[in-house]
Amino acid sequence: MSKILIRGAKVLGGEPQDVLIDGAVIEAVGSGLSDEGAEVVEAGGKVLLPGLVDLHTHLREPGREDSETVLTGTRAAASGGYTAVFAMANTFPVADTAGVVEQVWRLGREHGYCDVQPIGAVTVGLEGKKLAELGAMHESAAGVTVFSDDGKCVDDAVIMRRALEYVKAFGGVVAQHAQEPRLTEGAQMNEGIVSAELGLGGWPAVAEESIIARDVLLAEHVGSRVHICHLSTAGSVEIVRWAKSRGIDVTAEVTPHHLLLTDELVRTYNPVYKVNPPLRTERDVLALREALADGTIDIVATDHAPHPHEDKDCEWAAAAMGMVGLETALSVVQETMVDTGLLDWAGVADRMSFKPAKIGQARDHGRPVSAGEPANLTLVDTAYRGSVDPAGFASRSRNTPYEGRELPGRVTHTWLRGKATLVDGKLT
Amino acid sequence: MQRHLISAADLTRDDAVLILDTAEEMARVADRPIKKLPTLRGRTVVNLFFEDSTRTRISFEAAEKRLSADVINFSAKGSSVSKGESLKDTAQTLEAMGVDAVVIRHGASGAPYRLATSGWIDAAVINAGDGTHQHPTQALLDAFTARRRLVGRDAGLGQDLSGRRITIVGDVLHSRVARSNVDLLHTLGAEVTLVAPPTLVPVGVETWPCDVSYDLDSTLAKSDAVMMLRVQRERMNAAFFPTEREYSRRYGLDGDRMARMPEHAIVMHPGPMVRGMEITAEVADSDRCTVVEQVANGVSIRMAVLYLLLGGNEPAVAHPSPTTTLASRRFAPTPAFRTTEEK
CATH class of the missing domain: 3.40.50.1370 (Aspartate/ornithine carbamoyltransferase)
Structure with a gap:
């Protein structure tokens, strides 16, 4: 493979430097590096980050190829600056066996846009009753280390306890979708002032917080690590902060949409704003931003959830929950965290690459931008501002809440092990 | 008044008083030997009921018929909706048949709002009850x-x-x-x-x-x-x-x-x-x-709402004034509302 010289890139937002890639590896980082024998990419002051890592993606294959496939989903990921995504288990069939996780893992490798690390289901069929063969999934070619019933909560306290304990044998982690099922029967949106007016079934914050409180205590009791998916409320932040202060081994993620949008948008009854957990209040949004800045929340994860048009072009109650997010995540993080002064670009690299790779044990990802490291990189034009046009998405689905919204930042290049997957904003 | 009636919160005090006053005029029609006005002659109103509600449906139907509208009753049960047709397709099908107004009852909060604002149809939308939202x-x-x-x-x-x-x-x-x-x-x-x-x-x-x-x-x-x-x-x-x-x-x-x-x-x-x-x-x-009075008053109110939203081809009662515009009839209680008995 030939050499690539990225000239004048602000590495993690610092002073402009040159980065030389040789094959799959970063050969050198410094000033005035020779471009001999190298293809030159003029960065011109753009920010260079380690390739982003998404711990929470729905690729829909197998089973719902009408909304996304491993190919379209990984192209969307590359477009958004990602070099690794963790694919959630709620496919058809459910990724609860070694066979299914190996299939998904292999498809990602074959397409070559972005590494796909499958997440295994915690329980058979996501039904919360019986542990799936977690060990078999871990030992498969896919090497699963993250397990989640995402979309559903592992609500049975005993099953959750056993899962937390069991995965310790091979260093796995359970990622909990925290949603007390009885408190959220018929839930359509955040329970509060807006739901009271709109007459939509409420999804109370306590349904998330009570599960998180229980699970951090369980993790403490059995000495396990637990990860909390898409944390969405100010109260959840307080519980995680308390748990960390006690030394409990808990990590947490927040989605871009929960950093930007509030339940006021539901007044439009436009199902593009329907998502689970639901959009919360401004107070929650501000608490989540602060928690991401101070490290209480460890990472940003997209919960990229593609749905076909017909599943959103209907009345609110009939619509599917979820939003696509891979291609807008970095822009939303720039808007809510960087441009607000809460986080610098090194902080973004930490929350969107280093930490998610560490939690998910994606060893070749989330590495420093320095000599000898894998050349998984993304180049961002942070001066750009433009409105979101879903027609340009690489994802098969268009269910974005940001259509027409002006956002900053644009990923122009992505390299996966030295191979360009995105050049000048175009997929290779 | 707006083009649609989706939520009581959308009405100003003056809108609401206008509807109540118009309903009083309509109520007088009910006291006549022939309880019918030609106001909505040639216009088609569909009662699109996704939830069973005999009393609300017949109240609207009585109001529509007293205003001489052509009335189509569409009940979701046993229709294409129960075979999986979407709200959008149902509404567009009805509109293709030339419907001027859709009176919708739906179990999902916000369904009438979606119908009125999603660009699916052009007809006026009247909310006849949506989920736990509005009526x-x-x-x-x-x-x-x-x-x-x-x-x-x-x-x-x-x-x-x-x-x-x-x-x-x-x-x-x-x-x-x-x-x-x-x-x-x-x-x-x-x-x-x-x-x-x-x-x-x-x-x-x-x-x-x-x-x-x-x-x-x-x-x-x-x-x-x-x-x-x-x-x-x-x-x-x-x-x-x-x-x-x-x-x-x-x-x-x-x-x-x-x-x-x-x-x-x-x-x-x-x-x-x-x-x-x-x-x-x-x-x-x-x-x-x-x-029981509330039931009777319901017909008068629904006549008033239909009249004000659809602004009939002719004034509510006789003596049409050639200078009366559609807009003025729709937005203000013009003398066209007066009944002949009063004059």
Whole structure:
């Protein structure tokens, strides 16, 4: 493979430097590096980050190829600056066996846009009753280390306890979708002032917080690590902060949409704003931003959830929950965290690459931008501002809440092990 | 007035008074030997009912027919909807047949709003009840009934409900009637108090323009009207209250409680009543209970709404003025409303 010289890139937002890639590896980082024998990419002051890592993606294959496939989903990921995504288990069939996780893992490798690390289901069929063969999934070619019933909560306290304990044998982690099922029967949106007016079934914050409180205590009791998916409320932040202060081994993620949008948008009854957990209040949004800045929340994860048009072009109650997010995540993080002064670009690299790779044990990802490291990189034009046009998405689905919204930042290049997957904003 | 009627909260005080005044004109038609106006001749209205509601549907149908509209009744049961057709396709199919207005009842909150704002159809949309959100014509007919009884049929013209104290009792949480009434009665200047067990009051109610009480007895003496909401027995199974009997004892309206209301105060109910649950037969059958009047008033209100939204091809009654524009008829109570009897 030939050499690539990225000239004048602000590495993690610092002073402009040159980065030389040789094959799959970063050969050198410094000033005035020779471009001999190298293809030159003029960065011109753009920010260079380690390739982003998404711990929470729905690729829909197998089973719902009408909304996304491993190919379209990984192209969307590359477009958004990602070099690794963790694919959630709620496919058809459910990724609860070694066979299914190996299939998904292999498809990602074959397409070559972005590494796909499958997440295994915690329980058979996501039904919360019986542990799936977690060990078999871990030992498969896919090497699963993250397990989640995402979309559903592992609500049975005993099953959750056993899962937390069991995965310790091979260093796995359970990622909990925290949603007390009885408190959220018929839930359509955040329970509060807006739901009271709109007459939509409420999804109370306590349904998330009570599960998180229980699970951090369980993790403490059995000495396990637990990860909390898409944390969405100010109260959840307080519980995680308390748990960390006690030394409990808990990590947490927040989605871009929960950093930007509030339940006021539901007044439009436009199902593009329907998502689970639901959009919360401004107070929650501000608490989540602060928690991401101070490290209480460890990472940003997209919960990229593609749905076909017909599943959103209907009345609110009939619509599917979820939003696509891979291609807008970095822009939303720039808007809510960087441009607000809460986080610098090194902080973004930490929350969107280093930490998610560490939690998910994606060893070749989330590495420093320095000599000898894998050349998984993304180049961002942070001066750009433009409105979101879903027609340009690489994802098969268009269910974005940001259509027409002006956002900053644009990923122009992505390299996966030295191979360009995105050049000048175009997929290779 | 707007093109659609989706929520009682969308109505200004003047819009609402105009509808009530227009409904009084419409009510006079009901007293004639021939209860029919040519106003909506040649126009087609579809009653698109995704939820069973015989009383609301026939009330709209009576109003449409008295205005000479062509009426299509579409019930979701046994139709293409039960075979999986979407709301969008159903609505577009109907519009392709040349429908001027859609009266929609739907189990999903917000369905009429989606229909009116998603660019699916051009027809006017009238919300006949959506989920636990709104039921604006019910609120209008309730306000109409209250104004007639508390202010007076003729004295009420042009008037709102300023200073009247109206208490709404029952399952507020699941009630589109309560939401619509809080919005409209507040707009009309009334002081509204909601009374319910705390389990049947929504979280977030604190921003509503009304008071909330958990104690019925303390509100009775200061109520000009007490509106009882239907309470479904099934709610008991979801632990909203322990038993029917306990609910009736604490929140039901019986003769003793009615006796503690001021002499002029009325008892309202949107129907259908669950006798023995939220209201006793003694109260339901008393002169102070307006439930039957409310049904009759519902037709007048729906005639007024249809007339004002669709602005008929001809004025509501005879003597069309060639200079009267569609817009002026739609937005102001022109002399075209006057009945021949008055002239």
